[in-house]
Amino acid sequence: MISVVMATYNGEKYIERQLTTLLEQTRRPDEVIICDDVSTDNTAQLVQDFIKEHSLADKWHFSINEKNLGYRKNFAQALAKATGKYIFLADQDDDWHLDKIAKMVALMQQQPEIKALNCAVQLIDANGEPLNLPESKAFYNAGFIYSKTPLAKLTQFNANAIMRNNISPGCTMLIRSELRDILVENYQAEMPHDWYLNLMAALDHGCYFLNEELIGYRIHENNTLGASTDTRWQKVLAKFDVSEKIAEQEDNLCALDNLAQALKLIDAPEVLHLEEYYGTRLAYYKQPNLKTLAKLKRYPEYRTDSKLRGRLWDYALALHLEKVIAKIAS
Structure with a gap:
């Protein structure tokens, strides 16, 4: 059916x-x-x-x-x-x-x-x-x-x-x-x-x-994919809003834990690794600096799965350059 x-x-x-x-x-x-x-x-x-x-x-x-x-x-x-x-x-x-x-x-x-x-x-x-x-x-x-x-x-x-x-x-x-x-x-x-x-x-x-x-x-007026008059850097800044990233990571980790329990996978190696990796990513967004970024970079998926633009923005965030970029973009 x-x-x-x-x-x-x-x-x-x-x-x-x-x-x-x-x-x-x-x-x-x-x-x-x-x-x-x-x-x-x-x-x-x-x-x-x-x-x-x-x-x-x-x-x-x-x-x-x-x-x-x-x-x-x-x-x-x-x-x-x-x-x-x-x-x-x-x-x-x-x-x-x-x-x-x-x-x-x-x-x-x-x-x-x-x-x-x-x-x-x-x-x-x-x-x-x-x-x-x-x-x-x-x-x-x-x-x-x-x-x-x-x-x-x-x-x-x-x-x-x-x-x-x-x-x-x-x-x-x-x-x-x-x-x-x-x-x-x-x-x-x-x-x-x-x-x-x-x-x-x-x-x-x-x-x-x-x-x-x-x-x-x-794609219409109430359903758009990137249809905006913002500058390129304004789009980057919007996409990497730190408070939104923190909220998203927290929600996703909560959902992962929820599902791991439902599927009886709470101790599965894959789940433990995901919780560790995304927990490290969350810690970076909460305290962005070179030390927390270095911990994040230890994970192979950070290098293989991240886009170049995302990695460059992580460096900018770690060096606290985001306000400078925002001022230039405004």
């Missing part, structure tokens, strides 16, 4: 197009779960009208929350309602390629080791036209993935890679229900639900990326 879960909030502009691409799949889902987070626009009415117009009430289930939960908790409750063995996550403003469900489910059925499968995205504009943005060297999947080696058709990602950053938006994901069950029992919204699911799968050696574009990922 195949489920699709969607969390909606003020998505009236594109929701009908997204629902249409679900309805027109070559392999239709057995159920669609849509949870609206108390939208203040016409989203709820549009969804209800779509379900009624296409006589989908027996398989498409729509509900409105009693109060606004935020996207993380809203998605978590939508996932909890799904009954399928294979569960897709969907946003409210994308265009699914019509063979997305068929191709991803077939691959997961063929390879039982896959616990979470992420597909590549094709960026599209507000009108659904392709956006062919040049990708920087070593960046893939519209810049979501950083990899020094070219990506194969199917690539496995380990927990260290997922701890650094998620590899794809949640709308590209297909998961097995076993992952959902663990999320429902343990998720505390420390990190985004899709990132949490990929990290969970990676800890179980089951996180994979399918290097095939199966979704149009819409």
Whole structure:
């Protein structure tokens, strides 16, 4: 059985197009779960009208929350309602390629080791036209993935890679229900639900990326990837905001500990190493200096996985040059 879960909030502009691409799949889902987070626009009415117009009430289930939960908790409750063995996550403003469900489910059925499968995205504009943005060297999947080696058709990602950053938006994901069950029992919204699911799968050696574009990922006024008039240095400064880095590292370490306990991996060498490495990174951000940076540089993944720009910024932070850079950039 195949489920699709969607969390909606003020998505009236594109929701009908997204629902249409679900309805027109070559392999239709057995159920669609849509949870609206108390939208203040016409989203709820549009969804209800779509379900009624296409006589989908027996398989498409729509509900409105009693109060606004935020996207993380809203998605978590939508996932909890799904009954399928294979569960897709969907946003409210994308265009699914019509063979997305068929191709991803077939691959997961063929390879039982896959616990979470992420597909590549094709960026599209507000009108659904392709956006062919040049990708920087070593960046893939519209810049979501950083990899020094070219990506194969199917690539496995380990927990260290997922701890650094998620590899794809949640709308590209297909998961097995076993992952959902663990999320429902343990998720505390420390990190985004899709990132949490990929990290969970990676800890179980089951996180994979399918290097095939199966979704149009819409870029519009409320959903941008780096669309800004800031200068290059202002973008760098924004990306390396220290307080945000500290909060992110603390949340990720909390999520890692949460999952390690849930998966009974609390003493696993991989988990202990990740906790040590990211704990050292957190200590550096809290007290940036050459001594704490030297401790961080002892880890091989710091050299192999970090981008040059990130390493240069770490040096600037250790030497307390960030205020000088900010003054120049302003």
